């Protein structure tokens with residue numbers, strides 16, 4: 170069994186456990202600093218009255234993201250991968266054992282900032298969101314076809330800076346749909362609040 | 375021999391070849407869309423009268439970056455890694471065979487956009503530059519200690535947007551120096567031209 174196959178098997182086991190406990194898992198992938206944690210903070214504020222939310226963060230060595238989201242009053246787990254450039258199903262399982270799954274309806278998971286490797290290592294989530302931001306330029310969607318084909322939702326964030334950057338959110342949207350006609354694309358600005366309701370809707374929440 | 379050891383050995387062989395041919399190699403690593411290609415374009419414009427410059431770009435599948443730099447009239451090679459999240463010494467060697475090394479003094483190499491994996495896979499370069507941009511926020515240096523410890527120069531780019539982002543370039547500089555007291559830090563904006571001369575100097579050019 171290759172490492173990828175082992176991971177896939179563990180991811181399926183994770184998914185069965187989550188389904189048994191009635192936990193809906195949304196996994197956020199994306200470039201470094203694209204706004205994954207900020208978007209999750211915005212979603213927590215919008216949804217914590219309606220759902221019991223939990224958060225799992227993946228990072229090499231710090232607890233920065235779990236600390237940020239934890240301040241919103243939801244249970245959090247910080248996973249550290251050491252040198253590894255992506256979360257894997259085995260490490261994610263450890264987080265599941267640290268949470269009270271019976272007390273969680275919606276689990277928001279943030280993968281390590283990386284547009285390549287997380288695509289190859291499913292965790293067992295129900296929905297995959299890939300987050301990029303206009304400040305990265307206009308080529309990043311086309312340059313990372315695999316992750317956009319894997320994702321259910323693409324978020325084009327920081328649109329408040331689009332004009333300044335000379336980058337068109339609509340052209341990024343076109344690139345995503347060209348790679349994956351079934352992907353839902355949401356354009357957001359955490360700064361202005363634009364697109365957050367659309368993101369909630371795109372996630373079926 | 376592990377994969378890492380094999381890579382290290384090939385990197386050393388690459389380095390010997392480059393030294394024999396009198397080619398000085400600067401390797402650019404950094405986050406997706408941090409401005410690696412833009413900085414290289416700026417350096418090419420500044421330095422092409424003084425040095426015979428070549429460029430090697432690493433990307434999953436496209437030729438976007440090699441096309442951009444090629445328009446400045448320097449020889450370019452685009453390497454494609456397929457699914458791999460970093461260039462390796464073996465692939466870099468293929469680029470060296472495609473270039474006329476006798477006709478090149480300065481080789482600028484751009485690794486795949488990724489702040490984690492390129493740190494583990496040396497190519498044989500003389501200088502390593504890691505590029506991050508203020509639009510990624512204020513945590514990315516602390517979150518990626520290994521790559522900052524490996525680098526000779528850290529570039530904090532897009533400082534023209536620092537105020538808008540509420541991010542302090544000086545605090546990012548402090549984070550880098552805390553991880554690696556010997557690293558040189560240059561704050562740049564390709565948009566305004568700020569810091570490009572300082573970058574040339576930091577590279578010993």
Ligand SMILES: Nc1nc2c(ncn2[C@@H]2O[C@H](COP(=O)(O)OP(=O)(O)OP(=O)(O)O)[C@@H](O)[C@H]2O)c(=O)[nH]1
Nearest residue numbers: 201202203204205206207282327358359360510511
């Ligand atoms: N202007 C603007 N800034 C934003 C927006 N969303 C996030 N930011 C800023 O972008 C920076 C990075 O945001 P994070 O939420 O930490 O991004 P991230 O994707 O979680 O980063 P990593 O987990 O470190 O990869 C921070 O300075 C945020 O305040 C936005 O819509 N507009």
Ligand SMILES: Nc1nc2c(ncn2[C@@H]2O[C@H](COP(=O)(O)OP(=O)(O)OP(=O)(O)O)[C@@H](O)[C@H]2O)c(=O)[nH]1
Nearest residue numbers: 305306406407408409410411412487532563564565
């Ligand atoms: N405002 C501002 N934008 C910049 C600056 N430097 C680069 N950019 C923009 O940032 C975007 C990304 O620049 P690139 O040079 O393609 O970045 P890169 O690191 O080569 O990107 P990848 O190779 O795709 O990872 C482009 O839209 C550039 O025009 C800067 O100093 N200020």
Ligand SMILES: [Mg+2]
Nearest residue numbers: 205206234279
């Ligand atoms: Mg984050």
Ligand SMILES: [Mg+2]
Nearest residue numbers: 410411439484
């Ligand atoms: Mg580039």
Ligand SMILES: [Zn+2]
Nearest residue numbers: 254255286459
């Ligand atoms: Zn990886």
Ligand SMILES: [Zn+2]
Nearest residue numbers: 254459460491
């Ligand atoms: Zn990697």
